[in-house]
Amino acid sequence: xxxxxxxxxxxxxxxxxxxxxxxxxxxxxxxxxxxxxxxxxxxxxxxxxxxxxxxxxxxxxxxxxxxxxxxxxxxxxxxxxxxxxxxxxxxxxxxxxxxxxxxxxxxxxxxxxxxxxxxxxxxxxxxxxxxxxxxxxxxxxxxxxxxxxxxxxxxxxxxxxxxxxxxxxxxxxxxxxxxxxxxxxxxxxxxxxxxxxxxxxxxxxxxxxxxxxxxxxxxxxxxxxxxxxxxxxxxxxxxxxxxxxxxxxxxxxxxxxxxxxxxxxxxxxxxxxxxxxxxxxxxxxxxxxxxxxxxxxxxxxx
Numbered sequence: 092x093x094x095x096x097x098x099x100x101x102x103x104x105x106x107x108x109x110x111x112x113x114x115x116x117x118x119x120x121x122x123x124x125x126x127x128x129x130x131x132x133x134x135x136x137x138x139x140x141x142x143x144x145x146x147x148x149x150x151x152x153x154x155x156x157x158x159x160x161x162x163x164x165x166x167x168x169x170x171x172x173x174x175x176x177x178x179x180x181x182x183x184x185x186x187x188x189x190x191x192x193x194x195x196x197x198x199x200x201x202x203x204x205x206x207x208x209x210x211x212x213x214x215x216x217x218x219x220x221x222x223x224x225x226x227x228x229x230x231x232x233x234x235x236x237x238x239x240x241x242x243x244x245x246x247x248x249x250x251x252x253x254x255x256x257x258x259x260x261x262x263x264x265x266x267x268x269x270x271x272x273x274x275x276x277x278x279x280x281x282x283x284x285x286x287x288x289x290x291x292x293x294x295x296x297x298x299x300x301x302x303x304x305x306x307x308x309x310x311x312x313x314x315x316x317x318x319x320x321x322x323x324x325x326x327x328x329x330x331x332x333x334x335x336x337x338x339x340x341x342x343x344x345x346x347x348x349x350x351x352x353x354x355x356x357x358x359x360x361x362x363x364x365x366x367x368x369x370x371x372x373x374x375x376x377x378x379x380x381x382x383x384x385x386x387x388x389x390x391x392x393x
Contacts (some may be wrong), residue, residue: 092116092144092227092229092230093116093117093118093122093139093140093144093146094110094115094116094117094118094139094145094146094227094230095117095119095135095136095139095143095144095145095146096117096118096119096120096145096148097109097119097120097121097132097135097145097146097147097148097149097158097162098121098147098148098149098164098176099119099120099121099126099127099148099218099277100126101124101173101205101206101375101376102148102202102204102205102206102208103119103121103148103347104119104126105206105208105209106146106148106175106202106209106213106234107119108209109208109209109212109213109233110230110233110234110341111329113232113233114233115229115230117136117140118139119135120132120134120135124134125298127263129211129302132161132162132165133165135164136162136165139219140169140337141167141169141172142169142171142226143166143167143170143171144170144171144173144226144227144230145162145166145170145171145172145173146173146175146200146227146230147159147172147173147174147175147176148175148202149176150176150177151176151178151179151182151327152178152179153175155174155176155178155182156182156186159172159189159190160185160189161293162190162195163189163190163192163193163195164172166190166193166195167193167194167195168193168194168195169194169195169196169197170196171195171196171197171198171223171226171227172186172190172195172196172197172198173197173198173199173200173217173227173230174197174198174199174200174252175200175202176199176202177201177251177252177255177259177326177327178199178252179203179256179327179331180249180250180252180256180331180347181249182249182251182252182255182341183197183199183218183248183251184247184248184249186248187199187219187248189291191211196219196220196222196223196226196296197219197223197248198218198219198223198224198227198251199217199218199219199248199249199250199251199252200215200216200218200231200251200252201215201216201217201251201252201254201255201256201258202214202215202234202255203215203216203255203258203259205374205375205376206374206375206376207374208234211236212234212235212236212237212240213234213235213236213240214235214236214239214240214241214258215231215233215234215235215241215242215251216244216250216251216252216254216255216258217241217242217243217244217250217251217252218241218243218245218246218247218249218250218251218252218253218254219246219248219251220246221243221246224243233313234281235322242254253335255328256328256331256335257332257335259326259329259332260328260329260332260333260343260350261327261346262302263325263329263332263346263349263350263353264345264346264348264349265300265302266302266349266366266367266370266371267345267348267349267352267363267367269302269306269363269366269370270301270306270363270364270366270367270370271363273285273306273310273362273363273366274362274363275288276288277315277362285310286307286310286311286313286314289303289306289307289310290307290311293307298339302370302374303368305364305370305373305374306369306370306373308373309366309369309370309372309373310366310369312382313369316362316365316366316368316369317378319365319368319369319379319380320360320364320365320379320380321356321360321361321362321363321364321365321368321370322356322357322364322368322380323353323356323362323367323368323371324371324377324378325350325353325354325368326352329346329349329350330350332346332350333346333347333350351377352364352367353367368380
């Protein structure tokens with residue numbers, strides 16, 4: 092298929108590569124001209140055959156809303172917009188209704204896989220009408236892992252992003268549990284070689300997972316995570332998950348606690364948060380916070 096892709100950063104750029112490796116034609120647009128195939132959004136749309144399919148991979152919130160609004164003016168009846176960013180699920184109904192005014196379809200797609208998606212494939216959770224899903228199905232097939240990894244979460248706009256939101260809430264809790272276990276093992280004198288213990292858990296145990304693999308690799312490289320500050324950002328989806336739990340009266344003790352732990356990390360240099368920061372950097376290339384070099388502006392007298 093031929094598809095337009097808006098946003099060619101850490102995720103979008105690798106997705107373009109994976110789609111091309113599967114034989115699809117991708118016309119990419121990014122505000123950074125060094126990454127773009129087309130010099131404007133309009134030029135990207137013009138290069139696509141009808142019905143045009145455009146996949147948006149830009150930051151959630153106003154960047155996504157403004158991009159979709161601009162695409163509404165450029166596309167026409169029978170065309171399709173896919174929002175593959177981390178948009179809040181409540182935005183999807185608004186975007187779908189707006190595009191429908193011109194007969195443009197809309198699919199929301201939660202994408203998981205981080206910087207490793209190019210090699211391993213991306214887990215895809217998408218929502219929208221079946222006829223719209225069919226227009227972009229070849230791209231879904233190319234992006235997903237060889238086995239499983241893709242699901243039509245429902246026909247209602249927002250179903251895909253809601254599923255991805257809950258996925259990320261669970262991710263918060265899993266990382267917090269690994270991190271707290273790591274901190275306790277580091278604390279006691281009776282245990283030696285903590286990286287080897289984590290490595291041993293990667294085979295045969297009930298807690299083995301890709302996140303455990305990533306934490307093990309991080310502490311093998313920096314056993315005490317001394318190169319990191321215990322500061323972890325949150326993407327917003329953990330907050331939305333907890334808010335949805337409140338709205339639906341669903342008890343969510345562990346996920347809520349893991350979200351609040353990240354808030355705590357911004358007040359204290361928490362050892363457990365160093366592990367969270369390490370895992371986020373390993374699987375998603377997320378920025379880590381390190382101490383400034385001696386003699387820098389933050390420490391002029393060193």
